[in-house]
Amino acid sequence: xxxxxxxxxxxxxxDQLGSPTHEEVMEERRAFLETxxxxxxxxxxxxxxxxxxxxxxxxxxxxxxAISLFTHSPSDSQVSAxxxxxxxxxxxxxxxxxxxxxxxxxxxxxxxxxxxxxxxDADITHNTAEEVRLLLHTGYVDCAINGNGFTKWHINxxxxxxxxxxxxxxxxxxxxxNHLDVRVTEGxxxxxxxxxxxxxxxxxxxxxxxxxxxxxxxxxxxxGASIDESLAQADAQDLAASAHxxxxxxxxxxxxxxSYNQLWSQxxxxxxxxxxxxxxxxxTELRTRFANKxxxxxxxxxxxxxxxxxxxxxxEAKQWFETYLQNTPDGPLVEESIGRLIRVCDQxxxxxxxxxxxxxxSQYPNGVFAEIATSVIE
Amino acid sequence: MNIxxxxxxxxxxxxxxxxxxxxxxxxxxxxxxxxxxxxxSAAFFDQYNGQINRLVRHFLGPDEExxxxxxxxxxxxxxSISKLKDPQALTRWVSTVTIHVVRGEIRKRKxxxxxxxxxxxxxxxxTSTNATQDVLSxxxxxxxxxxxxxxxxxxxxxxxGFTFEQVAEFEQISIATAKRRGQKGKDTFIQKLQGDLxxxxxLEEITNG
Numbered sequence: 001x002x003x004x005x006x007x008x009x010x011x012x013x014x015d016q017l018g019s020p021t022h023e024e025v026m027e028e029r030r031a032f033l034e035t036x037x038x039x040x041x042x043x044x045x046x047x048x049x050x051x052x053x054x055x056x057x058x059x060x061x062x063x064x065x066a067i068s069l070f071t072h073s074p075s076d077s078q079v080s081a082x083x084x085x086x087x088x089x090x091x092x093x094x095x096x097x098x099x100x101x102x103x104x105x106x107x108x109x110x111x112x113x114x115x116x117x118x119x120x121d122a123d124i125t126h127n128t129a130e131e132v133r134l135l136l137h138t139g140y141v142d143c144a145i146n147g148n149g150f151t152k153w154h155i156n157x158x159x160x161x162x163x164x165x166x167x168x169x170x171x172x173x174x175x176x177x178n179h180l181d182v183r184v185t186e187g188x189x190x191x192x193x194x195x196x197x198x199x200x201x202x203x204x205x206x207x208x209x210x211x212x213x214x215x216x217x218x219x220x221x222x223x224g225a226s227i228d229e230s231l232a233q234a235d236a237q238d239l240a241a242s243a244h245x246x247x248x249x250x251x252x253x254x255x256x257x258x259s260y261n262q263l264w265s266q267x268x269x270x271x272x273x274x275x276x277x278x279x280x281x282x283x284t285e286l287r288t289r290f291a292n293k294x295x296x297x298x299x300x301x302x303x304x305x306x307x308x309x310x311x312x313x314x315x316e317a318k319q320w321f322e323t324y325l326q327n328t329p330d331g332p333l334v335e336e337s338i339g340r341l342i343r344v345c346d347q348x349x350x351x352x353x354x355x356x357x358x359x360x361x362s363q364y365p366n367g368v369f370a371e372i373a374t375s376v377i378e
Numbered sequence: 379m380n381i382x383x384x385x386x387x388x389x390x391x392x393x394x395x396x397x398x399x400x401x402x403x404x405x406x407x408x409x410x411x412x413x414x415x416x417x418x419s420a421a422f423f424d425q426y427n428g429q430i431n432r433l434v435r436h437f438l439g440p441d442e443e444x445x446x447x448x449x450x451x452x453x454x455x456x457x458s459i460s461k462l463k464d465p466q467a468l469t470r471w472v473s474t475v476t477i478h479v480v481r482g483e484i485r486k487r488k489x490x491x492x493x494x495x496x497x498x499x500x501x502x503x504x505t506s507t508n509a510t511q512d513v514l515s516x517x518x519x520x521x522x523x524x525x526x527x528x529x530x531x532x533x534x535x536x537x538x539g540f541t542f543e544q545v546a547e548f549e550q551i552s553i554a555t556a557k558r559r560g561q562k563g564k565d566t567f568i569q570k571l572q573g574d575l576x577x578x579x580x581l582e583e584i585t586n587g
Contacts, residue, residue, distance in 0.1 A: 005581070006564060010537035012584045013517060016510050017439070020431045024445050028431075029423050031445075032452040036411070036419040039456060128413050 107332055108132065112153075115142040125156075140172040142272075160193040161200075180211035260286065264295045271302070276310035300324040301333045308344060318344045318352075335360075339369030346376050404468040411459045423452070429469070430476050436537045437480040437530075439518035440511060451479040474548060477530060484526050516577045520570045528563035535560050 020028075103117040106124065112132075116122050120139020126132060129151060134141065136157040145153050145164050153164040157173045160180070173180055182191055182203060191209060192200025201209055201218065210217045258266060267282035283299040283306075290296050304320030307313040321337045321344065328334070338360045345353035357373035364370065402410065402421050410418025427448075434447050441447070455475050462471050521529055534545045535556075546556040571578050 003564070006536045006567075007539070009517070009581055009584065010539065013439075013514065013537055014436070014539075016514055017435045019428070020435070020444070020448075025427055025431070027445055028427060028448050028452070029420070031449045032423050032456075033416060033419060035449075035453050035456055036414055036416060039414060127409075 112145045113143070115144075117141065126154075136173060138173065138175050158194065160191065160196070163190045163192070178213045181208065182210075183208040258282070258285075260290045260293055260295070263290070264299075267299070267302075271306075276306050280306050280311070297324065297327045297331065298333070300327060301331075301337055304337070304340065308340065314344045314347050318348070318350070335364050335367055335369070338363070339367065339372070342369060342373055342376055346372075404465040407468060408459060408462060408465040411456060419456075426469075426472050429472060433473060433476045433538070434480055437477075437533050438483065439514055443483075447479065447483055450483075451476040454479055470548070477534075477548065481526060481530055484522075484529060488522075488526065513577065513580055516574060517581075520567055520574070520577070523570050524563045524566050528559050528566065531556055531559040532563035532567065536564075 103115060103120070106114045106116070108127075114122075114124075114134055117140040120141060121137035122139065122141060123135045123137070124133070125135045131152045131154070133154045133156060134143075136155055141155070143153070143155065143164070155162040155164070158175060160173075162182075180194075182189070182201075188202060190200050190202050195211065196216065201216075203209060203218075207218065263282050263286040267279045267286065270276070270278040270282060280303060283303050286293075287296045287299050287303075300320050301324040304317045304324065307320060308317035318341060321341045324331065324337045325334060325341075338356050341356045342353055342360060344350075345356060353376050357376040360367065360369055360373045361377070367373075402418060402425075407418060407422050407425070409415075411422055430448055430451050431444075434444060434451065435441075438444065438447065455472060458475065462468065521532060524532060530549065531542075531545055534540045534548065535542060540548070542556040542560060543553055545560070546553040549556065551559075571581070
């Protein structure tokens with residue numbers, strides 16, 4: 001029997017076997033949805049094992065958690081790695097083990113991101129609408145949280161837990177040395193566990209906590225982030241140099257000399273340092289010189305946020321968000337862009353507000369901006 | 379079927395008794411399943427039940443345990459969805475998990491047959507009610523005489539219609555291995571067929587048009 005005949009036989013079998021009956025499919029569908037419900041309401045054996053392993057790690061190591069918002073200045077190797085972090089979707093159980101050569105960014109539906117830097121090790125142990133939990137085994141993670149009022153965000157590091165309700169922050173911990181530095185530049189976080197007292201320490205914008213084996217010190221953030229190699233030397237010479245002088249140096253950077261990756265990473269560092277003017281300048285430079293590159297598209301969204309939140313320029317913010325939508329109609333920040341456009345247009349009493357609200361509700365009926373979209377339409 | 383699963387799947391192209399409500403990207407489907415989102419899970423089922431049912435049916439033929447095996451495949455998919463690192467590969471991954479489940483079932487039944495030599499006639503496969511089903515049952519009985527790996531390649535290539543390159547990708551084996559298994563499966567199938575003159579004649583009729 002030749003190949004052709006066997007394929008004809010296969011086709012005949014295909015025709016004769018037909019499709020499942022409606023009743024069969026209904027039964028399969030019901031069983032599947034019941035399984036989904038069961039697995040989401042009770043942890044599966046796999047999850048239990050994973051949690052047990054995570055708990056063992058938590059108990060096994062004495063860890064410290066560091067949170068910093070826009071002001072942390074990672075090492076040069078982290079800076080270069082940060083520019084090339086692949087973005088992956090957020091999935092519970094996802095493990096991130098980054099080498100010294102590169103990091104990784106995990107992006108959530110809401111637009112929140114965890115950026116795990118080079119040489120770090122972390123797992124997403126929980127990812128539901130109610131709770132997201134990251135277990136940081138070692139290393140440094142930047143967290144940008146778009147709070148929606150009900151999702152709890154937790155970072156576990158050793159015996160410490162950082163609970164966040166909506167801010168941007170970084171977590172950096174070194175288990176070998178038991179050193180913890182937490183810095184917050186926006187919003188607030190709760191650091192608890194470990195050698196801290198039962199209530200933990202609540203840090204607000206501009207506050208920092210340093211936990212060492214023999215001391216816990218709470219202070220103010222005063223360390224701006226360097227955004228060029230030329231500043232690294234200054235970092236080494238005097239980490240306590242004033243933010244004022246650093247900002248002055250940052251402004252003097254010749255952005256035209258920076259590469260594509262440098263422009264992106266330096267703009268991020270400038271944003272994290274709270275220097276939104278520099279971030280704006282670097283991002284517009286990036287869009288001008290590398291218009292077709294991926295970060296140029298993302299830059300439009302960030303420029304929109306800077307204009308909206310720091311420069312008090314809603315008209316320009318509207319243009320940037322619309323630019324992002326035009327450049328990246330299927331991008332990961334479309335929901336965020338449309339949501340912010342609703343706000344901006346509503347703020348400007350622009351007739352587009354209703355159009356964007358309708359568009360948003362049709363695409364994301366249960367999205368985080370659904371409430372404001374509904375209120376605009378009503 | 380798109381083996382790479384890289385495109386947003388239009389559900390209207392799938393056989394589903396349920397109305398098409400919304401298309402979800404693989405990214406949205408994976409996240410929804412991970413979160414236990416009922417609406418997205420239902421959409422996932424509607425989008426992939428045709429593919430999974432077809433694979434199970436092609437591998438096992440008419441089978442009383444068909445629904446159970448499909449349910450097992452869906453459960454396995456749900457339990458291991460967190461292992462899927464690239465949501466763009468969802469369609470291929472669904473097939474891979476289904477094939478894995480079916481392969482397990484084939485092995486289980488082979489083992490069962492080893493301990494109950496005479497159970498073949500009472501196995502669920504053999505429930506023929508008319509001439510066509512009788513032929514199908516005989517074909518599947520012949521296919522079952524191949525070893526499990528050869529069965530999988532034989533079905534994927536000759537019944538599902540995948541190329542050996544695609545089979546190799548599914549099975550995560552080299553193309554040469556896929557071809558070798560396919561050839562061996564084919565040889566064994568033809569050899570066994572010669573012992574069933576009636577089936578052999580019938581197949582000649584259908585293959586000659």
